[in-house]
Amino acid sequence: MHRISFAIAATMLCAANVHASALEQFKTFVGSTKAARGEFTQTLTKNADGAKKTSAPSTGTFVFARPGKFIWQYQKPYEQLLQADGEQLYIYDKDLNQVTVKKLGDALGSSPAAILFGSNDLEKNFTLAEAGTRDGLEWLKATPKAKDTSFEQITIGLKNGQPEAMELRDNFGQTSVLAFKKFEKNPALSATSFKFAMPKGADVVNQ
Numbered sequence: 437m438h439r440i441s442f443a444i445a446a447t448m449l450c451a452a453n454v455h456a457s458a459l460e461q462f463k464t465f466v467g468s469t470k471a472a473r474g475e476f477t478q479t480l481t482k483n484a485d486g487a488k489k490t491s492a493p494s495t496g497t498f499v500f501a502r503p504g505k506f507i508w509q510y511q512k513p514y515e516q517l518l519q520a521d522g523e524q525l526y527i528y529d530k531d532l533n534q535v536t537v538k539k540l541g542d543a544l545g546s547s548p549a550a551i552l553f554g555s556n557d558l559e560k561n562f563t564l565a566e567a568g569t570r571d572g573l574e575w576l577k578a579t580p581k582a583k584d585t586s587f588e589q590i591t592i593g594l595k596n597g598q599p600e601a602m603e604l605r606d607n608f609g610q611t612s613v614l615a616f617k618k619f620e621k622n623p624a625l626s627a628t629s630f631k632f633a634m635p636k637g638a639d640v641v642n643q
Contacts, residue, residue: 458566458576461594466558469598473499474619482610499623503555504540505630519632520553526632534639548590548604551578567591573600 456464476498480491492513500506508518517528520540527536550561558564561582567575573593580587586606593601598619604612634640 456574456597458574458592458594459564461574461597462564462576462592462599465594465598469502469621471499471501471623471625472552472619472621473497473623475617477615477617479613480610481613482608499625499629500553501625501630502553504553506549506553507630508549519630520549521630521632524632528635528638530635532639533635533637534641535634536641536643538643548587548602551590551592551602552599562590571601 474497476496478494478496481488483489494510494514495512496508496510498506498508504520504522506518506520510516515530517526517530519526519528523540525538525540527538528534529536551558558578562578562580565577565579567577569575571593573595576592576594578590578592580590587604588607589605591603592599593603598621600616600619602612602614602616604614606612
């Protein structure tokens with residue numbers, strides 16, 4: 437009897453989670469996810485000569501820990517690393533063997549990274565609103581409050597309480613589409629997981 441009741445309760449909980457609004461799902465995700473890792477695929481669509489052109493997909497991996505620590509690694513077709521240790525953001529271009537270093541606070545702010553990797557105070561930098569259901573996902577629209585950000589609008593597609601997609605529309609009419617998979621919440625991470633190791637012989641540009 438207890439097993440049946442537990443099974444029914446679990447089923448109802450899952451059903452409620454599936455049909456929860458995007459804003460409810462996202463706030464639950466932010467509140468319950470201190471760290472995560474997974475894989476991503478990214479494509480870029482832009483208007484050229486009156487037609488939309490979509491780039492070949494880029495793929496890679498990510499890991500993050502709130503607030504402001506992350507490793508975003510592009511693997512194909514070109515290798516590039518974006519890594520933040522909570523204070524500095526490092527952008528490593530392997531082909532050029534060049535590292536660009538920025539203060540994280542200036543670089544994060546109203547950027548897409550702040551949504552997944554920043555603090556829990558999202559509504560300080562973004563206006564959040566429901567954006568309907570599409571492709572089996574509940575969508576949340578995040579509009580940056582700052583006028584100097586390069587992004588006009590960011591939408592996040594959620595399912596079962598976690599993000600599965602993001603669409604980033606910039607001020608130049610380009611839209612980056614990210615799809616996440618193998619998403620693992622709250623993995624065990626060491627204190628040195630996000631410490632950047634400067635590649636040997638790399639040129640360093642401080643901004």
